[in-house]
Amino acid sequence: MRGQAPQHVAITGAGGQLGRALVDVLSPLVAQLSVSDLEVRDLDFPGRAPSQERAAELHPASVDVGDDEALRRWLTACRERAPLDWIIVNAGLGGPAPQGAFCEDPGRTASLIEINLLAAIEQCRIASEMMIGNGGGRIVLISSLSALIGYPDAPVYAATKAGLRAYGLSMSVRLAGTGVGITIALPGFLSEGMTEGGSWRPFSVTPEQAARQIVRAASSGRTEISFPRPMSAAIGALGLLPATLRGAVYRRWSGRSQVLSRS
Template sequence: MTVSKPQHVAISGAGGQLGRALVDVLSPVATLLSVSDRDINALEGLARTGPEAGPEEAPKDGPKERRASIHTAPVDVGDGDALRLWLAACRERGRLDWMIVNAGLGGPAPEGSLGEDPLRTAALIDVNLRAAIEQCRLASEMMIADGGGRIVLISSLSAKIGYPQAPVYAATKAGLRAYGLSMAARLAGTGVGITIALPGFLSRGMAENSSWRPFSMAPRQAARKIVRAASSGRTETAFPGSMSAAVGALGLLPASLRGTIYRRWSGQRQSVHERQGMLR
């Protein structure tokens, strides 16, 4: 199934590295981008009022590359009223073709701790799962009324196998994947499609690269894969292929062996229990 190019795309969490990459990749494709982030400062430099490229984006000879108009807004997706107002404002600008549910929280669990702080756990569940589900619900209702569209849910490869360094994060992404697969079937025949993206590690600047990130890929590469999958009408895309294959292979192993390999793979030689001397 091939989906026509979107004219109007809304992106939540557009201030992060993947969000900004999605804006960059979609700007030459779409006519209008409505983007939001909890921190308006994170959207600095994205707003554009007309379809034209800057000098660094256009070839020296020939016409400038067409670029989408971009509207930015500070939105905390965990605030239901703010989310509804933002999506209503998006719709007033024009029919919404795609909604990319990208806003989310991440980060590892505290080193040496058996569990995560209850407040952080609640925040991860609220933003990564509850707010993502609400974005999907609101957008799907709008799209059904307007004749169709596509919702892109940004999950994670950790949804397939878990992630010992961030168990609550992995749980929220697994829940979002299950929700997306369920909604893809539930929305069949309505004109609204679902695409679930399962990216692996994204590469970061050298100053931030304090932990090993196997098979990592540039945010722009990831954004291209997401846009390509949504444009072709795919329900799910997992990348990079090398890491997706590794995750699939690990998933076939017994849980005890998988845990040992995963800890070594992530540079963690001992379990939390062993480091704390809790095993007898």
């Protein structure tokens, strides 16, 4: 990447809790932020009035990341504005699976796979081509700790995040020597915006805490970061258990989540 610090960063899904936190954290650090979401009105940042800290120039756009042509047009416009140093692939669908059925319906499954995995891969593909032509850059993929363990109340979501992590790890090797780096972020539960139905959310972090950790990891060139540490460590320990014991923990977790969601 040209230089040590990014000057132009693009963020998809910038209207969500984590996206907004990333904008707030990056605003004093970069010159330009190109941000997108499904609706421009979701990208209203009334709290970003300049204070003593320098605020980045903000360029909002309405973009459906599931539309490959619209996505390419937006990223091309971003690059024409200024060389793109980072893209944070944050747009995604989440939330627990609906109660009352063992498997998620085909429509929801297809939407999760399209946005969380296929659209994220396309963002990575387009951005990497542009960044190689510009001398380098960094692609930040927002995965999840569910990629390591699976969440009983969100199985398809967990599958898409596991796929995204595998893709990112593969691409980090494939892009070696091009100047383009990959950072894969595996956050746990956020304390805002991820508690639909009152489901159990242990070791939650705030969106701002998550955003700061992600930006630090990308700035230092790390390939992967998982947080918060207590939950990451617990998941690591769970992976060492025999399959029967892991299953018992999963069932207890799932049962507690469902009990809390009915309370």
